[in-house]
Amino acid sequence: MQLYGxxxxxxxxxxxxxxxxxxxxxxxxxxRIDAGxxxxxxxxxxxxxxxxxxxxxxxxxxxxxxxxSNTILRYLVAxxxxxxxxxxxxxxxxxxxxxxxxxxxxxWATLRVAFLGLMRTPEPQRAYGAIRASFAESARLxxxxxxxxxxxxxxxxxxxxxxxxxxxLAAHRWYGLYDRFHTLLAxxxxxxxxxxxxxxxxxxxxFAVVQG
Numbered sequence: 001m002q003l004y005g006x007x008x009x010x011x012x013x014x015x016x017x018x019x020x021x022x023x024x025x026x027x028x029x030x031x032r033i034d035a036g037x038x039x040x041x042x043x044x045x046x047x048x049x050x051x052x053x054x055x056x057x058x059x060x061x062x063x064x065x066x067x068x069s070n071t072i073l074r075y076l077v078a079x080x081x082x083x084x085x086x087x088x089x090x091x092x093x094x095x096x097x098x099x100x101x102x103x104x105x106x107x108w109a110t111l112r113v114a115f116l117g118l119m120r121t122p123e124p125q126r127a128y129g130a131i132r133a134s135f136a137e138s139a140r141l142x143x144x145x146x147x148x149x150x151x152x153x154x155x156x157x158x159x160x161x162x163x164x165x166x167x168x169l170a171a172h173r174w175y176g177l178y179d180r181f182h183t184l185l186a187x188x189x190x191x192x193x194x195x196x197x198x199x200x201x202x203x204x205x206x207f208a209v210v211q212g
Contacts, residue, residue, distance in 0.1 A: 001030035004047065005056030006039055010108070010169050011069035012057045013209050017165055018073050020206035022080050070100050073162050085162050095156040099163035102141075107170050111138040115173055118181055132185060138174055139188045145171070149193035153200075160204070168201040172210065 003019075005012030019030060026032050035041035036056040043054055051058040051067040059066045059075070066072050077086040087093050113134035117126050145167060148155060156163035171194060178185060201207060 001062075002060040003030055003032045004035040004041065004050070004058040004060075005032070006034050006036045007032070007209070009036060009056055010173065011055075013169055014069045014166055015057050015059065015072050015076070016209040017169075017206040018076050018085070018162070020209060021085060021160075021165070022076060022082055024080075070104055070166070073100075073166075077162070084159065085165075087157070092157065096161045096163045099155050100166050103163075103166040103170055107138065107141050107167070110134055110141060111170055111174055114138065114177060114185075118177055118184075128184065135174075135177065135185050136188070139191075142171060142174060142194055143189070143191060145197075146191040146194035149197045153197070155197075160201075164197075164201055165206075168198060168207070169210065171198050172202070 001024075003012070003015060005015070007013070007016070016026070016032070019026075024030055033041070035047065035058075041047050042051075042056065047058070048054055050060065050065050053067065055067070057067070057069055057072060059072045061075075061079070064075075066075050074086060077083070086096050111134060114131045117128075117131040117134070145155060152158075154160060154164050155167060175195075175198070178188065
């Protein structure tokens with residue numbers, strides 16, 4: 001297998017973490033090819049033939065080419081028999097996939113404004129009104145997860161699933177922004193259940209891809 005994407009991308013990290021949960025190691029079981037931002041590649045005709053969006057990640061598995069991070073996760077689970085990460089049953093699957101869709105369509109779609117504004121935009125060009133609004137709305141969304149975790153150890157089922165994996169990566173970035181830019185951002189209410197859960201997910205070996 002070949003995985004295109006820079007290690008710093010949240011969507012590439014999803015795939016790397018999933019591969020780790022499946023016991024697959026970079027360099028031994030798959031090759032990762034840096035792509036995106038300073039690495040380029042994504043605008044080349046060869047890459048656009050694989051992924052017409054010109055985004056990362058893209059997974060090449062033999063003759064199969066898969067793009068969109070959550071779709072890659074579903075593909076890996078289905079082809080590697082990892083039903084513990086995403087059940088086969090319709091009911092169990094819906095429990096996990098609702099959080100996956102929520103992370104991508106609501107939480108990250110909101111938080112990325114603050115993330116890109118603070119981490120990728122030069123200070124003179126930052127739109128602080130939009131950044132603060134994004135950060136505050138992301139906190140409101142994360143309080144939904146905090147309430148769920150008040151009575152559960154995991155977001156979806158009674159064990160670690162793709163739901164925990166994808167939401168962890170977004171929540172980790174939210175806390176990272178607050179730790180680094182708290183003087184610029186409004187103080188947010190405590191989310192003790194979310195913080196407890198996040199610490200537990202960060203302790204998993206697969207989370208090391210975020211810091212590697």
